[in-house]
Amino acid sequence: MILKIADFGELTRHYYKYKEGLDKIEEEKNKILGIIQPIKTEINSIITQSSSGLIVNNQTKENLSIRFEEQKKELLKIDNEFKLKVREMSSNLNEVCYNDLEKIITEWSIENNIDMVIGKMEVVYNKPELEITDKILDILKDKNFYIDFKN
Numbered sequence: 001m002i003l004k005i006a007d008f009g010e011l012t013r014h015y016y017k018y019k020e021g022l023d024k025i026e027e028e029k030n031k032i033l034g035i036i037q038p039i040k041t042e043i044n045s046i047i048t049q050s051s052s053g054l055i056v057n058n059q060t061k062e063n064l065s066i067r068f069e070e071q072k073k074e075l076l077k078i079d080n081e082f083k084l085k086v087r088e089m090s091s092n093l094n095e096v097c098y099n100d101l102e103k104i105i106t107e108w109s110i111e112n113n114i115d116m117v118i119g120k121m122e123v124v125y126n127k128p129e130l131e132i133t134d135k136i137l138d139i140l141k142d143k144n145f146y147i148d149f150k151n
Contacts (some may be wrong), residue, residue, distance in 0.1 A: 005130045028089065
């Protein structure tokens, strides 16, 4: 049996679709930040007004308190929706990347008469000659699927 090992984390980081997916998640984050910034500004304004001691009218205090609670609830709602969307986007991104890389590795394995390729995370020790990550990275480069990964 011919066994090889691939570092899926390393392959994924250099796969162009992963970078594109991360960029889309970042765009979504920036969009949400644009939506919540005015809400945060209003909340801070309410806090400032309430703590300044200048408001003496009970109705105004009550209105500010109600508005504060409404805005706080809106922020929580937006935050929960955003977290759900990011989890979905991340899950879909991981699935797409894994499926694409799995196809590339399978093709390479068939061409090279390899019986099994396992992920490096499951491996405690392996001989360096079993490692195929660099070979798969070369295939990504050949297919123009490779992108440099910068931390």
